[in-house]
Amino acid sequence: MSEHRSNGAVPDHEHADEYFHKNPTPKSLSKHQALTREFIQYHLENSPNRRIVLVTSGGTTVPLENQTVRFIDNFSAGTRGATSAEYFLQEGYAVIFLHRQYSLLPYSRHYSHSTNCFLDFMEESDTNDGRVVVRKEYQDKMRRVLQQYQFAKQNRLLLLLPFTTVTDYLFQLRSLAVLMQPLGSRALFYLAAAVSDFFIPRERMEEHKIQSRDDKGGSQGSGASRQLVINLDPVPKFLSTLVHSWASKESMIVSFKLETDPNLLVSKAEQALKRYRHDLVIGNLLTTRKWEVVFVTRDGAERWLRVPKARRSKSLSGVEELVGKAERKHDREPVDLEGGTVTEGMEIESLIIPELALIHTDMIEHGK
Ligand code: 9Z3
Numbered sequence: 147m148s149e150h151r152s153n154g155a156v157p158d159h160e161h162a163d164e165y166f167h168k169n170p171t172p173k174s175l176s177k178h179q180a181l182t183r184e185f186i187q188y189h190l191e192n193s194p195n196r197r198i199v200l201v202t203s204g205g206t207t208v209p210l211e212n213q214t215v216r217f218i219d220n221f222s223a224g225t226r227g228a229t230s231a232e233y234f235l236q237e238g239y240a241v242i243f244l245h246r247q248y249s250l251l252p253y254s255r256h257y258s259h260s261t262n263c264f265l266d267f268m269e270e271s272d273t274n275d276g277r278v279v280v281r282k283e284y285q286d287k288m289r290r291v292l293q294q295y296q297f298a299k300q301n302r303l304l305l306l307l308p309f310t311t312v313t314d315y316l317f318q319l320r321s322l323a324v325l326m327q328p329l330g331s332r333a334l335f336y337l338a339a340a341v342s343d344f345f346i347p348r349e350r351m352e353e354h355k356i357q358s359r360d361d362k363g364g365s366q367g368s369g370a371s372r373q374l375v376i377n378l379d380p381v382p383k384f385l386s387t388l389v390h391s392w393a394s395k396e397s398m399i400v401s402f403k404l405e406t407d408p409n410l411l412v413s414k415a416e417q418a419l420k421r422y423r424h425d426l427v428i429g430n431l432l433t434t435r436k437w438e439v440v441f442v443t444r445d446g447a448e449r450w451l452r453v454p455k456a457r458r459s460k461s462l463s464g465v466e467e468l469v470g471k472a473e474r475k476h477d478r479e480p481v482d483l484e485g486g487t488v489t490e491g492m493e494i495e496s497l498i499i500p501e502l503a504l505i506h507t508d509m510i511e512h513g514k
Contacts, residue, residue: 159391161382165316169348172314175321178307182242182325185305189240190328197332197506199239200322202339203227204246206312210346210376215355217311222340223259224249226402226435226495230338231304232294233499239334240303242326244318246339247308253295256287312342316384323392331510333397335388336502340404344378385422396514398506399424403442406432408472415442425514426505428498431472433465436494440472441501448474451497459491 189196204224207217228250231241235252243252250258257264267284271277280288298304307322309315326333356374389399401424403415408431415429419442429440437458441449450473453459458466 158383158386162384162387162391165382166320169313172309172311172317174308174314175317178318179321179325181305181307182322185240185242185302186325186329188302195332197239197334197510198242198326198329199234199334199336200242200244200326201227201231201234201336202244202315202319202341203231204249205340206246206315206342207310208342208345208378209311209351211352211355212348213354218342218344220340220342221432222246222249224251225255227338228252228255229493229495230336230499233493233495234336234503235294235298235303237499237503239503240305241298242305242307242322244307244309244315244322244339247310251306252298252304253291256291312345312381315339315341316381319384319388320392323388326397327394329397330394331396331398331513333394334502334506335393335397335399335401337385337399337401341381341384343381345381346376347379350377383422385418385424389422389424398426398509398514400426400428400502403427403429404432404435405429405472408468411472412440412442412448412474415440416446419444425509426502429472431468433463434468434472436461436464437466438469439494439498451494451501453492453494453497457492459493 186198189198203222204227205220205222207214207219210216210218224245227243227245229252231243231252234241241252245251256262257267267280267288268278269281271279307318309318323335358372385399385401393399401418401422403411403418405411405414411429411431415427419427423444425444427442429442430438436453438450438452441447441451443449452469
């Protein structure tokens with residue numbers, strides 16, 4: 147096995163081994179392993195050509211205390227992962243959905259959280275029979291979503307596995323990758339979760355809630371000058387270990403690269419690909435991620451996928467002027483698919499997933 151060194155001294159896989167040795171195994175791990183084993187076995191026996199994708203989704207927490215009251219988190223709501231899972235199912239994949247607990251889920255995402263509160267889609271029936279019904283204007287879409295959800299459920303195509311902390315996530319990723327090995331080239335890893343780069347190792351973590359009124363637990367100073375100083379360690383570069391040890395060599399591995407600076411995006415995506423030597427990095431900017439992404443491949447190509455202007459969903463946090471600003475090379479002109487009036491925004495995942503499925507087909511048929 148080739149050695150991947152993060153600092154010129156210790157190979158990445160040794161950092162990973164040490165991490166798993168020093169941090170506690172999540173309680174849910176054995177249950178999740180059993181569910182995954184059963185899921186994979188079912189598909190291997192019943193549809194041997196079925197492809198299975200592991201979609202990771204949402205943010206990871208970094209607890210500050212063992213009995214956790216406070217933690218560090220990030221912005222990810224799991225939209226990318228939950229939406230992508232639906233399009234993978236549409237492409238015929240079975241999906242293992244490793245998601246941050248309480249983040250968005252495939253299908254139910256259409257009716258959850260404050261932007262799509264499910265109660266707003268319902269009303270009391272006007273026939274005075276006491277029933278609650280879906281409002282007329284939402285019937286068609288809800289029927290479609292419900293049918294797709296039920297299809298996935300009845301055919302055992304979707305396995306939901308939650309995690310919370312970065313440590314939970316890494317333990318599960320490792321065990322899922324190993325369990326997916328028998329799938330060979332039919333396994334796809336789609337790593338969309340926003341994983342923390344830093345954490346507090348178990349040996350340095352406070353057991354109880356960090357107190358604000360005494361000087362235990364990292365609080366320094368007194369009165370108005372009291373500060374909480376936290377030292378975080380880097381999370382080992384697990385992607386390297388995933389590619390070179392945990393996953394089957396034949397599987398396809400796709401990671402995401404998130405940046406905020408348009409000038410860095412493509413070069414950082416290229417660096418990641420060079421370092422980990424997996425198959426594809428999908429780059430996205432925080433402010434334009436719902437409208438454009440870039441595929442960076444090992445042949446040096448930079449390929450942009452964009453939702454046409456007229457079909458972009460409105461987004462309060464998005465910055466439309468930045469669309470196109472991270473583009474460095476022009477392999478082909480961006481195509482504006484269609485103009486005209488929009489009823490509903492187009493989801494960028496509807497472009498990403500069919501494209502990925504094609505690349506995956508090519509890898510299955512011709513090898514890497
Ligand atoms: C992504 O870049 C995802 O597309 C987003 C999706 C997290 C931006 P939302 O959940 O956001 O739809 O709101 N995910 C990967 C981010 C990441 O942590 N990548 C690592 C890195 O950039 C490499 S694995 O170093």
